[in-house]
Structure formats: C-alpha cells, structure tokens
Amino acid sequence: MRIDTNPTDTYGKYKIRPGIFLQNGSCLVPGGVNFSIYSSGAKSCELVLFRNHEKEPFAVIPFPPSYRIGNVFAMIVFDLDYENLEYGFYIDGAYDFARGDVYDHDKCLLDPYAKLLSGRNVWGEEPDWSNPFQYRSKVSLDDFDWEGDQPLKTPHNELIIYEAHVRGFTKDESSGVKYKGTYAGLREKIPYLKKLGITAIELLPIFEFDEFEGCRKNEEGTMLYNYWGYSTVAFFAPKAGYAASGRYSMQIDEFKNLVKELHKNNIKIILDVVFNHTAEGNENGPYISFKGIDNKTYYILTPDGYYYNFSGCGNTLNCNHSIVRNMILNCLRYWVAEYHVDGFRFDLAAILGRNQDGSPMSNPPLLEALAYDPLLSDAILIAEAWDAGGLYQVGSFPSYGRWAEWNGKYRDDIRKFLKGEPGLAGEVAARIAGSEDIYNPYWRGDCASINFITCHDGFTLWDLYAYNQKHNERNGWGGTDGGDEDHSWNCGFEGDCDQENVNFLRRKMIKNAAAILLTSIGTPMILAGDEFGNTQYGNNNPYCQDNQISWLDWSMLKKNEEIFTFFQKMIAFRKIHPVLQKMSQGVPAGYSMVSLHGMNSWEFDYSPENRVIGVMFAGKTNDGKDDFVYIGINAHWESHGIWLPQLPENCHWKIVVNTDLGNQAFYTKPVSLNPEQQFILGARSVIVCSTNF
Amino acid sequence: MLKVSVEQNDDIKIIALDGQLDVSTSEQAKEEVLSLFEVKPTIIFMEKCSYVSSSGLRSLLIMAKTAKAKGIKLVFAAPIAEVIDVFEMTGFIKMLTCVPTIEDAKQALR
Numbered sequence: 155m156r157i158d159t160n161p162t163d164t165y166g167k168y169k170i171r172p173g174i175f176l177q178n179g180s181c182l183v184p185g186g187v188n189f190s191i192y193s194s195g196a197k198s199c200e201l202v203l204f205r206n207h208e209k210e211p212f213a214v215i216p217f218p219p220s221y222r223i224g225n226v227f228a229m230i231v232f233d234l235d236y237e238n239l240e241y242g243f244y245i246d247g248a249y250d251f252a253r254g255d256v257y258d259h260d261k262c263l264l265d266p267y268a269k270l271l272s273g274r275n276v277w278g279e280e281p282d283w284s285n286p287f288q289y290r291s292k293v294s295l296d297d298f299d300w301e302g303d304q305p306l307k308t309p310h311n312e313l314i315i316y317e318a319h320v321r322g323f324t325k326d327e328s329s330g331v332k333y334k335g336t337y338a339g340l341r342e343k344i345p346y347l348k349k350l351g352i353t354a355i356e357l358l359p360i361f362e363f364d365e366f367e368g369c370r371k372n373e374e375g376t377m378l379y380n381y382w383g384y385s386t387v388a389f390f391a392p393k394a395g396y397a398a399s400g401r402y403s404m405q406i407d408e409f410k411n412l413v414k415e416l417h418k419n420n421i422k423i424i425l426d427v428v429f430n431h432t433a434e435g436n437e438n439g440p441y442i443s444f445k446g447i448d449n450k451t452y453y454i455l456t457p458d459g460y461y462y463n464f465s466g467c468g469n470t471l472n473c474n475h476s477i478v479r480n481m482i483l484n485c486l487r488y489w490v491a492e493y494h495v496d497g498f499r500f501d502l503a504a505i506l507g508r509n510q511d512g513s514p515m516s517n518p519p520l521l522e523a524l525a526y527d528p529l530l531s532d533a534i535l536i537a538e539a540w541d542a543g544g545l546y547q548v549g550s551f552p553s554y555g556r557w558a559e560w561n562g563k564y565r566d567d568i569r570k571f572l573k574g575e576p577g578l579a580g581e582v583a584a585r586i587a588g589s590e591d592i593y594n595p596y597w598r599g600d601c602a603s604i605n606f607i608t609c610h611d612g613f614t615l616w617d618l619y620a621y622n623q624k625h626n627e628r629n630g631w632g633g634t635d636g637g638d639e640d641h642s643w644n645c646g647f648e649g650d651c652d653q654e655n656v657n658f659l660r661r662k663m664i665k666n667a668a669a670i671l672l673t674s675i676g677t678p679m680i681l682a683g684d685e686f687g688n689t690q691y692g693n694n695n696p697y698c699q700d701n702q703i704s705w706l707d708w709s710m711l712k713k714n715e716e717i718f719t720f721f722q723k724m725i726a727f728r729k730i731h732p733v734l735q736k737m738s739q740g741v742p743a744g745y746s747m748v749s750l751h752g753m754n755s756w757e758f759d760y761s762p763e764n765r766v767i768g769v770m771f772a773g774k775t776n777d778g779k780d781d782f783v784y785i786g787i788n789a790h791w792e793s794h795g796i797w798l799p800q801l802p803e804n805c806h807w808k809i810v811v812n813t814d815l816g817n818q819a820f821y822t823k824p825v826s827l828n829p830e831q832q833f834i835l836g837a838r839s840v841i842v843c844s845t846n847f
Numbered sequence: 848m849l850k851v852s853v854e855q856n857d858d859i860k861i862i863a864l865d866g867q868l869d870v871s872t873s874e875q876a877k878e879e880v881l882s883l884f885e886v887k888p889t890i891i892f893m894e895k896c897s898y899v900s901s902s903g904l905r906s907l908l909i910m911a912k913t914a915k916a917k918g919i920k921l922v923f924a925a926p927i928a929e930v931i932d933v934f935e936m937t938g939f940i941k942m943l944t945c946v947p948t949i950e951d952a953k954q955a956l957r
Contacts, residue, residue: 235870235871236870237869237870237900237901237902238870295902295905299942301942332935336936397936398932399936402900402933403901404901404933404936406901407901407938408936408937408938414938415938
C-alpha cells in the first residue's frame, strides 16, 4: 500500500489529491485517475468531467493553487467510473491577440495528450453540432496482451511498402470482409497482403481526425468529407471511426491487435503522421485544444499574432519549440512503445525543420532528437521533404544518416520517361541505380530513397495510363484542385475503354512501371490497388471522396488478375536478389555493382533522343553464387535491338520478364538467351533478365 | 450489476455470469470467478452477460490465463452476438476458447 494513493482533499463530493506532475494527460492510478496538463499562460485551470456523450458536465473541479508546479497542473480524482467518463479542461488566461494569447475560459478543451477520443466514434455519423465539446478525451487502458510481440527487426533494406487508406482499403462491398472499412477489416486482408508479398504497410493518417471537418456537398449532392484525414485532432489517439469497435471505445485494442497480427505475418506497419499543422485552422478556426491551452507555444505566429500557413491548412505547428518538440517526440515514442509501430512517414516534413520564426534551420533540434532517440533507433523515419511554404528539401533534408525520403524525382523521371519524353535516359538510369546523385550513400545510408511512381496523392497507376487530364469535377472546386503535372498518358483514349489494343497497352505500361519500380535500388512503395488496376476514374485528388471513387474495387482483382500476378512475381523476384536490396555480400570479380548500358552493352547513350536503356546489377545470391540482374527499357514507340552484357563463363542470361507478351509477361519458366544474338525489345516494353531464378 | 453463480459442479463446473461486465463489475467478477476455480473442466456460461467493456475483456483474459496456469480447461460458452462481435473486432477471440452453446462447451471439454 502506497501512502500517496490516499485522497488529501475533497471538492464537493469528489476526493482528490495533488497528482503526478511528470505524467502528461490522464492515466489510471490506484483508486483514481491522474490528470495533468501544461499551460504557460493559464491563470487557473479546471478539470471538466462528463458522462459519456452528455452535453453538460457532471463535475467541474478547479485545480487548487497547490496542485500546480511551474506551468503544470496535476490532480488525482478518486472513485471515477472511468469507462463512463469523458473529460476536458477550462483554462483561464489573457486574451491579447497580437501577443498570441487567446485564452477563452468558456471553451472546453481536449487534452493534447489524450490517448482515447470520443465524439466521432462511428465514421460518418453526424455529430450533434449544438454540443460545444465535440472532441472528448477519455481515459485509456494501455495494457494489452502482446504475446511476445515487438516491432519487427528485419532490415530496412527488405522493405516493400504498400500505401493504404484504412477505410478505403476494405469499405467497398467487393472487399468481402466482415468489418468493412476498419482496422479489423484490414486485419482480415492480411492473408492477401502476404500473398502479394509486401513487407510493410503504410497507413494514411490514423491519428484521430474529424471526417466532418470542412464537409460539404458537391453539385451532384454527394457529401464530401475530410476523407484522407491530413488534419490531426489528437496525436496520441487512434481514429475511433476506423475501428469496428469504435462505438464501444475499443479502438486501442482493435488497432493493437492489427499490429500484432501484421507482425505475426512479418509485415511492418508505418504510420503517415501529420505534425505540420492541426485541425484548429487559423484565427477563424475552432478551439479544440492547443489554441486555448497555449496558442503561442504550439503555433508559429506572425509578429502581430496571426498564424503562419506553411502547411496550406491554416496554421503551422511550432515544431522546434521545446514544448512542442517534446510532445512530438513523446508521441512517436508512445506509438513505438505502446503500439509497436515500426516507423513513420512525416507529411510535409520540411516544416519540422523550421525555426520559431518560420525560417529553415540547418540543424533542427527536433529532427536531430528524432534521429538519435533511443526508443526510435530501429524505427523507419520517412520524410516528405517539402512543405506548402516553398521549402523543398529532396536530397537535402537534415537526415543525420537516419531519415529516408519520398523520392519525388524518381516518380517524375520514371513517369516522363515511360510516357516517351526525351532527354531522360541518364536521369532514369540514375533513379534505377539508387539515386546516389541525390542521396549520397556515404551520408544517407543505403535506404534513403523511397521509390514510388504513384501514391495516394495523384493518379492511381491504372489512371496514369487511362487519362491525359485530371477529372476532379466531383471534388466541388470546378476541377481546379489537384496537381497538374501528372505526366500521364491515356494510351489513345481518355477514360474507360473497351478497345483491346488500348487496354493491352495500358496493362503493358503498368507492368513496365512495376518492373522498373521493383528492380530499382531503394525502397519500393506501391499504392494499394495498383496491383490490380484500381481506378479513381481520373480523379487525382480524391481527398474528400468517401465513396467508390476512393474505395478499392476488389472485383478488379479478378478482372486484372494478370496485373496482380505480375506484381506478385516481381516482388518475389526482388526478394531473391540481394543486390537489388543492397544486401549482397560481395560483387563478382571484374564487375561493378551497377553498370549502365544502351542498345550496345557497356555503351550508355546520354543523347536527348535516346529512349532505350539497360541497367545491370551484379552481386551474390544468399548462397554465395554470382548473381546478375539486367533490366532493359524501351520507352520508344518503335522496337529496338539490344545487346545484353557479356557474363563470366559460369553465368548465363535467362529472360524472366518481357512486358510485350501480355499475360505471359512474367515467364513461367525463364528462357535462356544467347548473348551472341541481338534481342529485339518491343515498343514501349521492359525486359528483366537474370542469371538466377 | 453482475451476478456470478455456480450452475453445476460435478465433473464439469459451470459458472454463469449474469449482467454487464464493465469497469464497475469486472474486478469483483474476476475475483469471484478465480475463487471458484478448482482443477476440473470449467465453463463460463455467458448467455446472460449483456455487455463486455474494455475492462471486462481484460477480466475474461485474466480468467483464461489463470485457468491455463492452474491446468484448468476453461471454455467460454454462449456469449451473445454483440459480445462475440467485440471479441472478434478486438482479437480477444483468439485468446479465449469460445463456443456457441453449453453443449458445445461440454463437447470441447470431453
């Protein structure tokens, strides 16, 4: 029995005592709940307690002056029915907009460290807008039977990332799962992911957000939501609306179970995290949490108190203020330690390197802290190395040898080249060879480049070859939203088409992209559904479309089985060639790990009109045999003869892939090639050859 | 409110839970069930358990783990559909031996 588990005071009928100041947020303690909150400008603070979903609080308990040390308030309240409890804070302080203080005692504020939220328990269930306290903190149960699970320790070199949206992945009827659109539904699809062969799933934001933020109807009357969720309400809480059990507030258990099951199948989980801004918007936005707790600490403000908008979303989180930095660090540590998450992809990560006045820093303390944090030392850290304020840091992101980056240049160069644009042969060869011109391995390690051709932001792979233009009219902005630099090509017909020659070409272009992506050095990332030709009907920005535009149509899996099989086999191929993962133990004598070739072997043609390139990788198999992989790309609209590089006497080329061969593109049985003969590489085709298969 | 009662105690022991298993009842229910454990096949009869909360799930898991540690075969029988749903969604179903009826439970314990 500890003596500090006894109440020391009473307030009304509530027994209380000074709380644990070192704990942030709420946590269970023997006999009660500890509540703790920081605010530098608060004159006073009150704990506001509600029964589940009730509008009026059943208790408002002021923190007595003796329950404050420095700028932290802490109190234990005893005998609370914590499962039937929601809480917030009233904070009183100055209102002086130009100085950045906007305290408003009438606003009930969400705990910034809330680990469990109520208020949006079921996706799309219209909230009671008359309720002044919309996002409600709850006390969480952190214990979970992990059955020995840990974040996976497999090397980052083995990553093959699959980017998915929790809801869109299984919401459509065609998914065939029981718990559609949820963590549990995603768990039901693990056998599929295993069959495909990916080694990590990267989820679009799952930190609690409000799908109703900015909701509206388009001209057709379709409700548009904040579907992607790049607007965080609570950094420590998994989104309840993504949990089948959200109505029972069991999202923590459901999400942890998903992680445990993914790990049992050797699939890592990476979270797309949004620390660049919050859902509170600018001076016209709502008070949810940070604004009313410590506005000028949490946000980057102009000298006259307005919000800098480097995120394009109204405000900018003050990431390099020590309070905010600690919160971000605590948050990531929490997701690794408590949820066994394997890594993070940081949305608009360049903001994380901005100073408190908005200027870019050369040694941002936050990024350094993340890179060297002991709990995060195995975690995958991926930056989207730009922001909406014009800071573009692809290749120059302060990485401390730890950070990987979404390689936007890889996407653009491969797209343009495959489309047939001139002047890209050298660039594309560099992308396939690992983009060392951007990411010097000496500084950045072997895994800095996340290679992708498509991601959630932009066309799907099918649409990349089915549309010349974006078709975003249904997003309600007159078709003006979304990027204009898609480098797409519709293969001769805009949109859905029943001409077999067009569809053959589209499928071939998809296979070309897949073959390049999965033989390039660097970490490949696949957009969920691309492996079976999922379409968004030409919408390149369906951030608001909670419907068939965004939801994966699993019926396409059967229709486009050849595309799925191709992805599956290319993934399997990548895994058996350590050289493609920079994990080869040695290089065959007389060869370099990467060599570039043209129509003639060993002669790379950098001229602007050249559209035929070959890249050869030389390494060792896992059992120590010499191993060669060759990828030949003809992005020209005519066929060309090529010569494959000569090999040592004990090695012989076999052709594994020829995308010109329709549904036989991946050879069931690889065919030997005679290096004395020229190989005719078909128009707009890719071949992959190997000595070991 | 939640009532714990022994419905049968011969070669098989049947312990029934009647009511809601939530934060206000789960700790006591767990203690009562654990105190009733003997080293013999046991069924937790859940037909009248109308709700299981997060803390309720943990109590059931501790019952299952304690039984295992003591060498007691333990089966949870006849949970209502809503409770099974909670077990499935959260993955607890994999950690609890759970069957649709008392007869199935007896069968499983034979």
